[in-house]
Amino acid sequence: MTRSLDGKLGIVTGASRGIGVAIAEHLAAKGCNLILGYTSPSSKSPAEQLATELGNKHNIQTLAVQADMGTPDGPKSLVTTAKSHFEKLNNGNKFQIDILINNAGVAQNNLLPAVTIDQFDVSYRVNVLGPLLLTQAVHPYLPTDRSGRIVNMSSVSSSAGFPEQSVYGGTKAALEAMTRTWARELSENATVNAINPGPVLTEMYAGNTPEFKRFIKGFIEHAPLMRARQGIDSDELVKAAEEEGGRPAYVGEIAGIVGMLVSADSAWCTGQVIYPQTMSLDPFDDVLTLEDQFFSEGFRQGTEDGIQAGKIEGRSVGLAKGYEKFYESGRIHARAVVWANRLSLPEKSTAAKPPGSSASASGSAQQPHPSSEPESPQQKTCSLPPLAPNARLEKNVTTAFALVEPDTLSKENSDEAVNDFDDRLKRAQGKVKLIERVTGEVALTPETAEHKAPEVKET
Known part of the structure; x- marks a missing residue:
C-alpha cells in the first residue's frame, strides 16, 4: 500500500x-x-x-x-x-x-x-x-x-x-x-x-x-x-x-x-x-416502483436501439456515398487515359499509352511496327480524333490521371484517408472541367446526354 x-x-x-x-x-x-x-x-x-x-x-x-x-x-x-x-x-x-x-x-x-x-x-x-x-x-x-x-x-x-x-x-x-x-x-x-x-x-x-x-x-x-x-x-x-x-x-x-x-x-x-x-x-420498494423501473428500462432500451439503428443507417448511407465517389474516380481515370492517348497519337497510329509512359533508357520499350503485310483495303481502324498539342492541356490530363490513379488511393476507413480521397477527387473533377473547356467535350452522362460525343473516325 x-x-x-x-x-x-x-x-x-x-x-x-x-x-x-x-x-x-x-x-x-x-x-x-x-x-x-x-x-x-x-x-x-x-x-x-x-x-x-x-x-x-x-x-x-x-x-x-x-x-x-x-x-x-x-x-x-x-x-x-x-x-x-x-x-x-x-x-x-x-x-x-x-x-x-x-x-x-x-x-x-x-x-x-x-x-x-x-x-x-x-x-x-x-x-x-x-x-x-x-x-x-x-x-x-x-x-x-x-x-x-x-x-x-x-x-x-x-x-x-x-x-x-x-x-x-x-x-x-x-x-x-x-x-x-x-x-x-x-x-x-x-x-x-x-x-x-x-x-x-x-x-x-x-x-x-x-x-x-x-x-x-x-x-x-x-x-x-x-x-x-x-x-x-x-x-x-x-x-x-x-x-x-x-x-x-x-x-x-x-x-x-x-x-x-x-x-x-x-x-x-x-x-x-x-x-x-x-x-x-x-423489500416492498421494488414492487411499488415497478412502473418507474419498467419505464426507465424501456427508455434505456429504446435509446440503445435508436443509437444502433442510427449506426446501421449511417453505414448504409456511407457505403452508398463511398460507391458513388469511387465510381466517379474510375470514370475520371478512364477519361484521363483516353485523353492521354489522343494527345500522343499522330494522325494515324495504332499504339496507345497512358500518361507518363515512355521508352526505357535502353530502348527496350515496344514501338509500333508497320505490319509486314500490306493492309487489306477492306480493313478499317476506329479511333477518336487526336487532340492538338497543348502543354497546358497535357499537364491537366497528367494531373487528373495522377489524382485518381487507383494504386495511390487509400482504402483505409479513417478520417484522414477519407478526407484525402475527397480532396483528391474534388481536385480531379476541377481538372476535368478545365480539360472539357479546352477540348469542347463533355462526358455523356444522364445529365449531359444532350451533348454530342466526339465523332469517331473510320480510316
Whole structure:
C-alpha cells in the first residue's frame, strides 16, 4: 500500500475495537500519524497497545487519548491533549489536524413502548452531540487549502425505518443532516462525507437480537455483495447467512471506503452519504416502483436501439456515398487515359499509352511496327480524333490521371484517408472541367446526354 498520507495527522474515535481499529490500521498503512480516541477505562489497554503496534510497524507518530464523546468537555479535551503532545514532539511546529473520523457511537435498540429517556439522552449525546463538539474543537486546526477530510460513520438505520431503532436511527439521520451542513460551512477547510456501512461483522452487530436480525433479513437479501461464499467466508458465517439472508461486511471493507474518502482524489466529493452497496431499504420498494423501473428500462432500451439503428443507417448511407465517389474516380481515370492517348497519337497510329509512359533508357520499350503485310483495303481502324498539342492541356490530363490513379488511393476507413480521397477527387473533377473547356467535350452522362460525343473516325 502506498504511503499517500505521509505527514498527515488524523483522529479516529472509537478506535479501540471494531471498525475503528480497522480504520486506524488502514490509515496507518498509508503513513498517517494517528490520535486514537477511546472512552472507557476498559478500552485503555487495547487502544494503547494498538497505538504502539501501529507506530512501530508503520514508523508513524501515534497517541491514544481517553475522552468521553458523550460529555460536554470530552471532545475538547481530546484535541487539547493531542495538541500539547504533538507540539512538544515536533518542536513547537504548527499543529494541524488533516483527517477526522467520527466513528464512536452507541446503539440501544428498543421498541417504542420500551424506549427510556436515559436511552434517548445517552444515544444523542454520543452519536450527535459528540461529533458536533469534536468537529467544533478540530475546526481551528483544519487545513485552509481544502485538503482536510472529515468522515462521519452513519448507518442505514437513518432511513430504513428498522423496528427497535427509533432512537438510533434518529441519531444517525441527525448526523447525516449535519454532514451536509458542515460540507458547506467548512468548504474552505475540508470535505465532509458520511458512510452508511450496513451490517458489519462487529461486537455491536453480534449483540443484535434474533428478532432484529429477522427484521433486516429482507434488506440483507437485496444487498448484492452480501452473498456468503463457500470456501472464502468462514463456515460459521456461511451457515449464519442461510438464516440471516447473507453475510455482514468485514471491518476492512468499510475501512477501505474511508481510505478512498480521505484521499486527495476525493477532493470533489463532499456532503455525500456513501452506501458501499446498492441496497433496497424496503423489500416492498421494488414492487411499488415497478412502473418507474419498467419505464426507465424501456427508455434505456429504446435509446440503445435508436443509437444502433442510427449506426446501421449511417453505414448504409456511407457505403452508398463511398460507391458513388469511387465510381466517379474510375470514370475520371478512364477519361484521363483516353485523353492521354489522343494527345500522343499522330494522325494515324495504332499504339496507345497512358500518361507518363515512355521508352526505357535502353530502348527496350515496344514501338509500333508497320505490319509486314500490306493492309487489306477492306480493313478499317476506329479511333477518336487526336487532340492538338497543348502543354497546358497535357499537364491537366497528367494531373487528373495522377489524382485518381487507383494504386495511390487509400482504402483505409479513417478520417484522414477519407478526407484525402475527397480532396483528391474534388481536385480531379476541377481538372476535368478545365480539360472539357479546352477540348469542347463533355462526358455523356444522364445529365449531359444532350451533348454530342466526339465523332469517331473510320480510316
